[in-house]
Amino acid sequence: MEDASPKKGNQEILETQEVSLRFGGVEALNGLSFSISPHQIVAIIGPNGAGKTTLLNAITGVHSPDSGEIFFRGMPISKLKPFEIAALGINRTFQQAQLFANMTVGENVMVGMHPKTKSGFLGGVLHLPGERREENKIREKAETLLDFFGLLPKAAWMATYISIAEQKRLEICRAMAGEPQLLLLDEPAAGLNIRETEGLGDLIVKLKERGQTIILVEHNMHLVMSIADWLIVLHHGSKIGEGRPEEIQKNSRVVEAYLGTSKIFTAEIAEDAEATENNRIRKSNKYGFQVFRI
Numbered sequence: 001m002e003d004a005s006p007k008k009g010n011q012e013i014l015e016t017q018e019v020s021l022r023f024g025g026v027e028a029l030n031g032l033s034f035s036i037s038p039h040q041i042v043a044i045i046g047p048n049g050a051g052k053t054t055l056l057n058a059i060t061g062v063h064s065p066d067s068g069e070i071f072f073r074g075m076p077i078s079k080l081k082p083f084e085i086a087a088l089g090i091n092r093t094f095q096q097a098q099l100f101a102n103m104t105v106g107e108n109v110m111v112g113m114h115p116k117t118k119s120g121f122l123g124g125v126l127h128l129p130g131e132r133r134e135e136n137k138i139r140e141k142a143e144t145l146l147d148f149f150g151l152l153p154k155a156a157w158m159a160t161y162i163s164i165a166e167q168k169r170l171e172i173c174r175a176m177a178g179e180p181q182l183l184l185l186d187e188p189a190a191g192l193n194i195r196e197t198e199g200l201g202d203l204i205v206k207l208k209e210r211g212q213t214i215i216l217v218e219h220n221m222h223l224v225m226s227i228a229d230w231l232i233v234l235h236h237g238s239k240i241g242e243g244r245p246e247e248i249q250k251n252s253r254v255v256e257a258y259l260g261t262s263k264i265f266t267a268e269i270a271e272d273a274e275a276t277e278n279n280r281i282r283k284s285n286k287y288g289f290q291v292f293r294i
């Protein structure tokens with residue numbers, strides 16, 4: 001079997017070295033070091049307040065670490081601004097969907113593309129030559145993406161009128177519109193029912209199969225254990241374990257600090273570990289059983 005470990009020397013897409021970030025007396029990130037190789041789904045898990053969102057904020061330039069460094073394809077990025085990091089190829093979604101409420105679904109996706117276009121925003125405003133051709137190209141690309149995310153029939157709807165599940169998919173769709181090399185998802189399944197979570201899991205896996213590298217912050221352990229190649233477990237801003245899903249389930253430190261707090265979790269995962277891939281696909285609530293939520 002091919003080694004799914006993200007530790008493959010200089011192929012890493014992202015590396016953090018001893019990253020610390022403090023809010024007043026709270027050590028939100030505490031000497032955090034890990035690396036991620038491309039084309040994987042890497043899940044960041046841990047209890048509420050563990051520092052997961054802060055980590056995404058540090059990677060995307062929302063907060064600058066107090067010490068340590070973050071490397072994207074070998075380039076230090078910890079001092080860069082969010083728009084500079086986005087331009088380098090890191091896009092994200094938010095724990096609470098952040099969409100443009102006064103725009104349609106399609107427009108929300110097209111906005112996500114602007115940094116990549118040649119004439120850019122200004123060209124669009126001034127109606128420079130080539131702008132119309134470019135707009136057609138943008139529209140076509142948006143349609144392809146919307147179709148991939150099952151949102152094409154809703155392209156003309158206002159973003160606020162679609163369901164929560166559709167809004168969550170739209171946020172990922174918009175993040176993908178910028179053609180990121182690294183996609184960060186902050187709790188994409190929060191608020192979704194079993195069927196919606198299952199659909200979301202399938203989409204995330206499909207993105208990976210297209211070559212996308214994904215960092216997934218998620219509380220739904222069934223989803224995480226079903227689709228992640230690698231897990232990093234945070235506790236009070238520190239990494240307390242990392243490994244493949246089956247390794248993490250057996251890691252006594254992780255189980256004690258996090259997973260072991262739910263008996264249901266252990267039972268479900270044990271059952272799941274025995275199931276073949278086909279069995280799992282046939283199970284009606286493939287990812288949806290909310291085994292652990294804090």
Ligand SMILES: Nc1ncnc2c1ncn2[C@@H]1O[C@H](COP(=O)(O)OP(=O)(O)O)[C@@H](O)[C@H]1O
Binds near residue numbers: 026046048052055
């Ligand atoms: N902007 C902020 N200002 C002050 N404290 C914060 C801020 N963001 C996060 N924190 C604190 O940092 C810790 C980690 O939070 P967070 O990264 O949101 O955790 P998680 O996403 O794992 O639930 C928590 O104690 C939280 O209260």
Ligand SMILES: [Mg+2]
Binds near residue numbers: 052053054095
């Ligand atoms: Mg969070």
